[in-house]
Every structure is written in structure tokens, then in C-alpha cells.
Amino acid sequence: MSGILVVVEHRQGQLRPVSLEVIGAAAAAKESSGEAVTVAVLGAQPEAYVESLKLAGVDEILSVQTAADAFDPETYEIVARALIETRNPSLVLLPHTIDTLGYAAPLAVKANYGFTTDAFALTRDDAGWVATRSGYGQKVNMEIEFPAKETVVVTLRPGSFKAPENVSAPTLSTFAAPAVTPRSVHKGFEEPAASGDVDIPGARFILSIGRGIGEETHVEQFKELSETVGATLGCSRPIADSGWLPKAHQVGQSGKTAAACKMYIAMGISGSVQHMAGMKHVENIIAVNTDPEASIFTIARYGIVGDIFDIAEELRSHF
Amino acid sequence: MKILVTIKQVASLDEDFELNDDGRDVSADFHVFDLNEWDHYALEEAMRLKEGANGDVEIVVVTVGPDSADDELRKCLAKGADRAVRIWSDALEDADPVAVARVLAALARKEAPDMIFAGVQASDHAYGVTGMALAGLLDWPHAAVVAGLDYAPGAKTATARRELEGGAYATVDVQCPAVLTIQLGINTPRYASLRGIKQAAARPIETLAPEELGLAAGETGAAGSLSRIRRVYVPAAGRANMIGGTPAEQAARLASLIKEFSGEAK
Helix, strand or coil, X not given: CCCEEEECCEECCEECHHHHHHHHHHHHHHHHHCCCEEEEEEECCHHHHCHHHCECCCCEEEEEECCCCCCCHHHHHHHHHHHHHHHCCCXXXXXXXXXHHHHHHHHHHHHCCEEEEEECEXXXXXXXXXXXXXXXXXXXXXXXXXXXXXXXXXXXXXXXXXXXXXXXXXXXXXXXCCCCCCCEEEEEEECCCCCCCCCCCXXXXXXXXXXXXXXXXXXXXXXXXXXXXXXXXXXXHXXXXXXXCCHHHEECCCCECCCCCCEEEEECCCCCHHHHCCCCCCCEEEEEECCCCCHHHHCCCEEEXXXXXXXXXXXXXXX | CEEEEECCEEEEECCCCCECCCCCCECHHXXXXXXXXXXXXXXXXXXXHHHXXXXXXXXXXXXXXXXXXXXXXXXXXXXXXXXXXXXXXHHHCCCCHHHHHHHHHHHHHHHCCCEEEEECCCCCCCCCCHHHHHHHHHCCCEEEEEEEEECCCCCCEEEEEEECHHHCEEEEEEECCCEEEECCCCCCCXXXXXXXXXXXXXCCCEEECHHHHCCCHHHCHHHHCCCEEEEEECCCCCCCEECCCCHHHHHHHHHHHHHXXXXXXX
16 A cells, blocks of 8 residues: 545635645655655546646646536545545545535445544654544644554645645546446535625724624624724624624634734634634734633633623723 | 434533543543534434424434433433433443444444434534444435535435535535434524423433444444544643733733734724
8 A cells, every 4th residue: 555645625616725735735744655646636627627736746636527516425435435446545635624524434434444534733653644633622632543554544624734835747647437326416506695894804803702792682792892993893603603693704614714814803712623714824813711721822812811791891991 | 204313422621631541531530521512403403304294203312422421312302302322332432433433323224214413523522524424334325514404304305505615505405315414503403491301301211232233343442443542632732922910901901902903004
């Protein structure tokens, strides 16, 4: 068993950026193992993505033509398994995304590959590949090993690995997809709801509220506070799920990325992986939370352990 | 018509927790248990289907876990689940999510439900694996991260709205029976009534050992796992500059940081 296989991801004609991060992780794994990197791309016109995949560390790009262009879990599972059986890689790297949540586990269990998910570090030693992931709400790290597994499938946390900066000239080839009769049919995409006057990706200064506000009736005072201090009002998932603020305010994996943000005040937000995915890059993060152990304090530049209502009340008097 | 809902008793950690001597897990003395947040939504979705079908749906909740997990099953009974099943033996210690799914698959074969709902992930380890591993083991149609569901009990297909990254969704038609992993926000989970809680305390929980489901020793626990925890450790996490003092002093410092930033931004 030798070789590193990456299966990339695209949606509506766009290669998803996390795919390039996974290629970066594969290139690093190649450094430590000497194993060649093969990148597979599935789609109705897979060639369209090939140019973008010619990145440093990639030895081969495999185009796999499939009937449908949109993601289908059974198509990806069956093609990935056929690729593994043909190429016998020691390591298969996938992004940890909504799409792989649908097919990575069925892929691994049917052939008993070593398997873990949401890894943010990957090493190799005498015993084989070792993946590091979080446990107990990110309070600990867990090193995962795969005894006696010749092929290991690992999904990688977005934002944890760097995409290669340089290009290369890999071998280009095609792979014939096995016949698949999917038992689910993609019907269509739904675009994000119109954002109205809220522009999370464009905002330079965001004041964001989370579960810690407790009641819907408390939303209004933080809306006013954000206006008072000149910030755009953001929120974490539970606030949008409850319908207390429109989804356009939501920061995180399933919401918006605070792409232009320079200052982010997180009030009553514990800091899940999914929320951090949308804001951990911000240079000035200030977290206000009653729980000194909240994960948000591990990425914040400044922290205030305190009651968000008290702090908000006092803050108002300064503006 | 039967819907199987898989649930998990999740653990969060007390402050100042300690590791086991083998360094492979946090000592159970520091675990604080609860029902996985996602499971409230999965159960609620089943309850809605039951109510929409005038009650002609049996909801069976199942978990793989020790005695303490009965508490979480009772929470589900209190909300209106019809039956609760717990599967355990010491051989299941050291089971990874796939080994847990093998046990659930054996139970699903016995129960022969028309639909299986699981949470997208568990709040403790967030593997996002068990539900879809179960689908793979049963070789059933499946969809992950379902944030909207259009399904009439007994229908041959279900329409699922999968939540994607960045606020988008994809709609898929899935053949049934199917395994769906249910996302937060798909519904508003109900609270159990006091009467429901009282009644649930007296209701039986069916307990089974894996061998009663026909699972061989090689399929359970570490032997049925696809991964092994080598080591658990507390990471040297980044730490914010903590602003101390009274709320007034903390707010004053926060205000000056904002003004400093706003000044630079001009």
C-alpha cells in the first residue's frame, strides 16, 4: 500500500477552497512519507478543474467523469472505493465538509479502512499514520491511530492546512467511473437568503451575540448597542435557528464568513468549531463570556470574564 | 410504521479535569452527562411525523451506552417516544463511532424500521460518523445534514433539504427507507411535560447485550473499530489577554479598544 489519494470538492462550477488545503496537507504528508500524491476530481466536466489543481506536491491528477455534476453521496462513495482498490493508497484525504459527512463513513465501513474525521494535524511514525482531532468540545486533543489498517481515510478540518503556493506539472489521466445507480437525486440548490441591509462578509467591525443572551427579548438591547458603538450585529447559530435574528446575521460555517472584519466582539458565544470557522481569522477578537473555560478565549486577543448584560450596560455609557 | 431514532449520552467536562492513568481518556469522574443537542431535533422530527399521521407511527429511541444512559432515554420517553432500547456490555468499551454503528445496525435489522434518524454529530467528540456509518452498514439510501424534511410516513421517497456551507441548501429526493442525519434548527424541539417526566420514570427500558443481537466478539468494541485513541492531552491553547476589574473597569477598557480601533479605521 503506497500513495496518497485526495478527492476534491466543487459546487456549482466552483472548486471549494478547502480542497486546495487538503492538497496542501497531502503535499506535507508526501514530505514525511515519500508517497506520491494523486488528486481525483469527479464531475460532469471534471477537466474544467484540472488547471487549478496543478499545485506543488501533486504527482497526478485523475479526472473522473460522472453522470451528474452535483454531489451525490453514493457516486462519490463508489468512485472513491474503486480508486482505492485500483491504486491501493496508504492514505486517503478528504475535506471535513457537509458533502463528506454524507459519504466518508459509508466508504470506510464497507471496506474496513482506518477512519477518522475532522483532523487538524497529521503525522506518520513507525506505526503508521496518526491524526489529531479535538474531544470534549475542544477541551482536549486526541491522537488517533489505525492499528493494522493498510488504508486510512481521514477528513481534514477546514482552515487547518495551507494550500500550496506553487504550481507543478502533474501527470494527467482519466479514470472510468464504475456504474452507479444512485438512490437519491439532487433536485437543486437554494441560494442564501437575501441579506437585506446586513453585510457580514463586508463588515469591518462586528458585535456578535450568542446563546448567552438567554431570551429573545434581549436581542433588541444588543441591536441598539451595536448601533451605538458603530458595529454590524452578528450572531451565532442558535440565535438564527430560533428565528431571533435573520440568518443573514449568522457567522460561521453554515452562515457567513466575516471576511473583511478587523474587530469582532463576541458576547455570550462559547466558540464552537463551526462558529470559529467564520471569524477566527479576525485580527482583533474580544470575547465576553461568564465561562472562563469557553473555547472562544483560546482565539481571542482580549477576554473579559463577566456578565454580558453588565458589560453592555456599562459600555453604553462610554458612547 | 416505525421510526428509529438513535441517541447519545454526551459528556462535557468539569473544570480542572484529570486524565485516566492510561492517558487515553478523561477520567469519568469529571464527566457531566446530557442528551446530545442534535438528538432533541432528530426526536422532534419523528414526533412531528407521528402527530401528522394521527399517531400511526411508533418511535423507538435507541442508544449504545452504560446504565447512566438510561437518563437520556427517559428524557426521550418523557417527550413522547414509544419505546426505549439500550445496548451495552463491557466489551463495548473502546468502541469508536463505527463500532457503535455496528451495534445500531444489528438492532435496526431486528426492529426493521421504515426510517432512521440520527443527529449530524455529537457535541462531545463531533465525529459526524455514527449515523452515516449505520447507513453504510445497512446499505440504505442516506442523506447527511438534513435541515428540512418533506416526508409522509410510508412514502417511497422523502425530500430532504441539506444544509450546505455559507447559508446555501441543496434539495435531494431520497428513496426510503433511508437514514437521515438531522441538523440543528430543522424544528423547535418541545420540552417534556411534568406529566411526561413522571410517567417516563416508571416506564421500562429494554436492555440488550450485543450478543443477543447476533454480534460476534470480533465486531464489537475495539475489534469492530476503524480507529484507536492513542493519547489524549490538553493542548497548549492560546490565551486571550484577560481584562480584569469591575464590570465598569472592564467596559471602560473595552470602550477604549473600540475607540482606538474606530480611530484607526477613519
